[in-house]
Amino acid sequence: MRACRLCALRCGADRTSGPAGACRTDAVTRVFHEGIEWAGESELVPTYVVSLSGCNMACAFCLTGGASQDGRAGTPLDGDAVGERIRVATGLRSVTILGGEPTVHLDGAIEIAARVPRSLLLVWKTNATASAEALRLLRGIPDVVLADFKFGNDRCAGRIASMPDYVGAVRSNLRAWARRSRLIVRHLVMPGHLDCCFRPVAEWLAREMPRVPLSLMTGYLPAHRAWGELARTNRAAECRRAAELVRTLGVHLVPWRIARGPSAASQDELWIDPRGRVCADSASPALLSVLNGPGAELVI
Ligand code: SF4
Known part of the structure; x- marks a missing residue:
């Protein structure tokens, strides 16, 4: 951490006294x-x-x-x-x-x-x-x-x-x-x-x-x-x-x-992108049945 060479930039920054390299990161994980x-x-x-x-x-x-x-x-x-x-x-x-x-x-x-x-x-x-x-x-x-x-x-x-x-x-x-x-x-x-x-x-x-x-x-x-x-x-x-x-x-x-996600529907987080597609990171069983239903297309 005093002369960091962990990434390909190998900049040798001293991270023990604060963020110093291109990673803007000190020595604390x-x-x-x-x-x-x-x-x-x-x-x-x-x-x-x-x-x-x-x-x-x-x-x-x-x-x-x-x-x-x-x-x-x-x-x-x-x-x-x-x-x-x-x-x-x-x-x-x-x-x-x-x-x-x-x-x-x-x-x-x-x-x-x-x-x-x-x-x-x-x-x-x-x-x-x-x-x-x-x-x-x-x-x-x-x-x-x-x-x-x-x-x-x-x-x-x-x-x-x-x-x-x-x-x-x-x-x-x-x-x-x-x-x-x-x-x-x-x-x-x-x-x-x-x-x-x-x-x-x-x-x-x-x-x-x-x-x-x-x-x-x-x-x-x-x-x-x-x-x-x-x-x-x-x-x-x-x-x-x-x-x-x-x-x-x-x-x-x-x-x-x-x-298959947890049964609690409160875990679902949805948003709509500019093209009107409904997006989700994860899905409860209830949401999953909708996403896998007719008319739905899965885009990753
Ligand atoms: S950019 Fe960050 S991780 Fe990469 S070598 Fe420099 S201090 Fe280390």
Whole structure:
């Protein structure tokens, strides 16, 4: 923490006296969100998520950007308390440690990992820009690595997420993870970025790691500081083109599902996006029956 080299930026900042690097994060691991998520890659949900604040990237469209990009957000981690909440939660398949970027708080993340029962999968949800040193420290810890490959070129990554030398860092992270863990690559299709971002990501995956599955998300929502071309949802034609590209390249897709949630309808949280679509993060059985009913189309 006195000379941090946890992420690919390897800036050497001293985090013990306050936020100093691009991650805007000091040496204290803070949790800004914790709870069960029912929607996600089918074999991982329901999953208990622990979200740590602080991120080395600054994606303009980040759904949780207000908290996740603020290293001071949330409350300091109490590993035993988190471990106890995981232990008493029922029906889980996995525990997901995410950020921001969890690598920024590798020490705290490992404290959580140490408390995950062996009966559950430990999922490491990452933006895939860890340093080589951090990757070495993580060896043998996650069962599944859920890694974002967001941008297909350095220009978009620099402009939208303030991350230099992005593509090289992600490719080398993915190669490392593919050798040692179960890897799922996630890509959120961004409006207007099919040819510059999704296509190069999909082509690289098909060429370099054809057995690694892709979790493709087309339900982009403009959030946080989304501007310009990012201030809208994807058009139906863009979603169709993305699906067509996946088929043409023969990329293997991971199915998503909404797992059965708790019986309390008060847990449901819905909103309506600018195209009039009803959106939900999780669903009680009552809501699930509506979402799975006639006329409903599930968009991830
Ligand atoms: S996590 Fe990255 S950006 Fe933050 S201090 Fe460490 S090396 Fe620098």
